Amino acid sequence: MARAIMSDIKRDHIHKLLSKGKRVDGRTWDEFRQVSIERRFVESAEGSARVMLGDTDVLVGVKIETGTPFSDTPDRGVLSTNAELIPLASPNFESGPPDEDSIELARVVDRGIRESEMIDLTALCIAPGEEVWLCFVDMYVLDYDGNLFDAAFLGAVAALKSAMVPAAMNGKGEDFPLPIRNTPISCTAVQIENSILFDPTLDEEKVAAARLTVTTDENGDIRAMQKGLEGSLTLEQAKRIIETSQRLGRDLRKLIG
Amino acid sequence: MEGKMIDENGLRVDGRKVDELRQIKIEAGVLKRADGSAYVEWGKNKVLAAVYGPRECHPRHLQDPSKALVQCKYNMIAFSVSDRKRPGPDRRSVEISKIISEALEYVVFTEYFPRTSVDVYIEILQANAGTRCAGLTAASVALADAGIPMKDMIPSVAVGKIDGQIVLDLCKEEDNYGQADMPIAIIPRTGEILLMQMDGHMTTDEFNRAMEYGFGACEKIYQLQKDALKRRYAVEDVEGLEEDVPREQQELEG
Numbered sequence: 001m002a003r004a005i006m007s008d009i010k011r012d013h014i015h016k017l018l019s020k021g022k023r024v025d026g027r028t029w030d031e032f033r034q035v036s037i038e039r040r041f042v043e044s045a046e047g048s049a050r051v052m053l054g055d056t057d058v059l060v061g062v063k064i065e066t067g068t069p070f071s072d073t074p075d076r077g078v079l080s081t082n083a084e085l086i087p088l089a090s091p092n093f094e095s096g097p098p099d100e101d102s103i104e105l106a107r108v109v110d111r112g113i114r115e116s117e118m119i120d121l122t123a124l125c126i127a128p129g130e131e132v133w134l135c136f137v138d139m140y141v142l143d144y145d146g147n148l149f150d151a152a153f154l155g156a157v158a159a160l161k162s163a164m165v166p167a168a169m170n171g172k173g174e175d176f177p178l179p180i181r182n183t184p185i186s187c188t189a190v191q192i193e194n195s196i197l198f199d200p201t202l203d204e205e206k207v208a209a210a211r212l213t214v215t216t217d218e219n220g221d222i223r224a225m226q227k228g229l230e231g232s233l234t235l236e237q238a239k240r241i242i243e244t245s246q247r248l249g250r251d252l253r254k255l256i257g
Numbered sequence: 258m259e260g261k262m263i264d265e266n267g268l269r270v271d272g273r274k275v276d277e278l279r280q281i282k283i284e285a286g287v288l289k290r291a292d293g294s295a296y297v298e299w300g301k302n303k304v305l306a307a308v309y310g311p312r313e314c315h316p317r318h319l320q321d322p323s324k325a326l327v328q329c330k331y332n333m334i335a336f337s338v339s340d341r342k343r344p345g346p347d348r349r350s351v352e353i354s355k356i357i358s359e360a361l362e363y364v365v366f367t368e369y370f371p372r373t374s375v376d377v378y379i380e381i382l383q384a385n386a387g388t389r390c391a392g393l394t395a396a397s398v399a400l401a402d403a404g405i406p407m408k409d410m411i412p413s414v415a416v417g418k419i420d421g422q423i424v425l426d427l428c429k430e431e432d433n434y435g436q437a438d439m440p441i442a443i444i445p446r447t448g449e450i451l452l453m454q455m456d457g458h459m460t461t462d463e464f465n466r467a468m469e470y471g472f473g474a475c476e477k478i479y480q481l482q483k484d485a486l487k488r489r490y491a492v493e494d495v496e497g498l499e500e501d502v503p504r505e506q507q508e509l510e511g
Binding site for chain 2: 041042045046048055059061062063082084086087089090095097136138140142143144145
């Protein structure tokens with residue numbers, strides 16, 4: 001996210017607390033904020049979920065249509081992921097074509113879903129080389145208080161798991177649930193003066209030096225990662241974030257069911 | 258579809274009478290980051306509005322040294338309709354944004370905040386006909402929630418025509434077979450019309466009846482807007498503070 005202005009007094013406050021091992025909202029370093037997931041929030045979507053992660057609010061919808069496959073994958077359905085940082089959600093978001101932040105967000109979520117093989121794309125083939133199901137995942141940030149990666153990822157996974165393929169409407173037999181094979185979970189942490197904090201709030205993101213998002217599958221294996229921001233991580237820090245993501249991922253996966 | 262949208266008892270596809278509104282729910286102050294916000298569920302429409310400002314006007318060349326600008330952006334999200342809508346503004350949403358901006362501009366005391374912009378964002382999360390009216394209704398509440406000085410709130414509703422009859426507040430099924438559609442927005446207190454569009458076919462008599470229905474409905478919607486603000490800002494009874502007695506009066510009695 002564009003480096004928004006941060007008052008010195010807030011910055012100092014975060015640093016001072018961190019030196020005592022504390023966070024502004026009283027959480028421990030590896031504690032996520034309260035998560036709530038409302039499935040099927042939008043009826044016009046084939047699947048949808050609204051996720052609140054603390055005060056971060058993300059709405060994700062899945063639309064499924066028929067279309068032509070890519071020529072290099074003629075027997076597989078198509079997954080397309082898009083994120084919109086709409087100006088309703090933050091004074092620092094602007095309308096217009098997707099900027100680098102929303103593209104990074106969409107691509108990190110896309111990678112987690114794709115690389116974990118969450119969706120069985122081969123089951124979304126109607127006629128090889130001619131017709132397949134196209135699956136559009138659209139993510140909208142409604143209220144922004146940090147850690148969009150994990151809120152959007154939870155939303156995307158919950159929306160996909162609630163999605164029905166509209167076969168009847170398209171004359172392709174009966175509707176069926178989107179074929180799901182796996183429930184990947186992403187966990188994001190930031191490094192601030194060598195402290196590691198999971199699920200950063202907006203204020204914590206603003207003072208963070210580095211960020212790491214780790215997407216794990218049901219076996220705890222790593223399926224995707226993304227390091228962000230200008231600062232660095234030590235190997236020890238990276239390992240600690242990965243291990244913790246595997247542990248936290250198990251708990252978050254239970255929420256999605 | 259002639260003669261099918263209204264049954265022999267005068268009831269519509271969803272069981273409403275010709276002059277009956279859909280179920281409307283309004284909530285003020287639903288977003289944390291925005292300066293003001295509102296959420297409206299109107300039948301199957303789901304609409305979110307947020308207000309930022311008054312703040313520095315972008316683009317700069319639009320700055321007006323004598324007043325603030327009210328810049329509204331109406332947007333339908335990709336999965337708000339049955340066929341996925343490509344993200345980004347199209348001609349329809351640009352037009353709707355313009356007429357809503359103009360309606361809101363009239364009620365905001367723009368002269369208080371020269372060179373600034375009051376930005377209003379309307380996001381249609383789920384669409385089922387009448388989204389511009391639901392959007393403007395939500396935007397008015399969001400402006401009030403943001404504490405922007407304004408003359409009044411603007412309720413809005415569409416009146417249409419199906420089976421040769423004027424009906425209030427068309428739903429999606431009716432809209433698909435509608436013979437006319439007329440969204441309006443007014444200030445109920447003064448009767449001023451701030452938004453009016455029409456397409457289709459209406460006689461003068463039909464127009465008069467449509468306006469009668471529309472004005473009546475706007476009164477009701479206005480009440481719902483006020484109720485939403487009261488629910489948001491009502492103060493719990495504080496001990497020692499007498500209810501409903503103005504402060505000056507208390508002092509006099511004391």
